[in-house]
Amino acid sequence: MSLRVRVFAALVVALVGGAFVLPWAVVQARNLWRVVLYDSRILVCTGDWRDWGDTYCNPDTFSVAGTVTRLVVVGLLVLAAVALLVLWSGRPLRSLATTVTRFGPQNLAERTEVRGRRSQYTRLAGQVDQMLDRVSAGYEGQRRFAANASHELRTPLAIQRTLIEVGMVGTPSPEQLELLTRQLLDTNERNEALVEGLLVLAETDRGLSSRTPQRLDAVVADTLATHASLATAAGVRVHAEVAPVEVPGESALLERLVANLVHNGIKYNDRDGDLWVTVGPGHPVLRVVNTGPEVAPESVPRLFEAFRRARGDRLDHSGGAGLGLTIARSIVQAHDGSVTATARPGGGLDVAVELPTGGPAT
Structure with missing residues (x-):
């Protein structure tokens, strides 16, 4: 009833x-x-x-x-x-309360299971089920993130331990010692990048502590200048179309956002490929498009998940931790914006960033 x-x-x-x-x-x-x-x-x-x-x-x-x-x-x-x-x-409402009370980390499948004619109560029960679905997805996301982060940290630590043990066996030659040292340094840098990425995610999840007008066009110009040598080494031609525009936010996070998108655009590109970076007061305010390997359209949303890569690998040896687009999305959301990615027909991605703007900068 x-x-x-x-x-x-x-x-x-x-x-x-x-x-x-x-x-x-x-x-x-x-x-x-x-x-x-x-x-x-x-x-x-x-x-x-x-x-x-x-x-x-x-x-x-x-x-x-x-x-x-x-x-x-x-x-x-x-x-x-x-x-x-x-x-x-009031028995139906107590039933809903009991369902919410039983719901928890060990009982994520708990739902009201209320069915019947559409009424205020069934709508309320449906909204409660949708809320529990979102909470369950959040729990599962946290579990998956913790498991992946543990794996990402455990693997390089195991590599470091192996390299140290190899170096302790006998007396390595200068060439072997140099090789071991370089590999240890590379592994340590990867760990530093991973920890730094996790700290940025934790910071942006708390939101912005302050907002001041930032010249996004200046941030993009500086980032492109910093990555010029990387693009040249990768054989990627960079095409920039930058118009003055201001956005409210934090400069360090906006710099990290642009750097992640530009770095991904260069890293996951073809030799002799192209990278287009557009900034302006319109919509989107920032757009990064690159050539590169073809990406299945259905796999694009998963690229924003932590430790996901275009090839589907969870762990690679290219120095990345698979947090680039995850951090970018977190920074954009902290600035009350949105970011979307689209697979280009010829290969590569088209990433569009929407941010609240203060209009063209003067």
């Missing part, structure tokens, strides 16, 4: 019961008032079967103690009936 039907039925029962009990209680109280205060034996009756003949309104048989007892007993019965009606009508 739906919540609306239960409430309606409870109201009908309460009104009908009140129509029978209330007039009788008023008459009894009036008679009690007259007898106790005025010593009057002129009593009144309800005029129907509730007088039980004339027992309750006959001066000869009227009893103060009996009347008080009857009023108290009837009052308690009415309160008990009202309590039962309230409990009965």
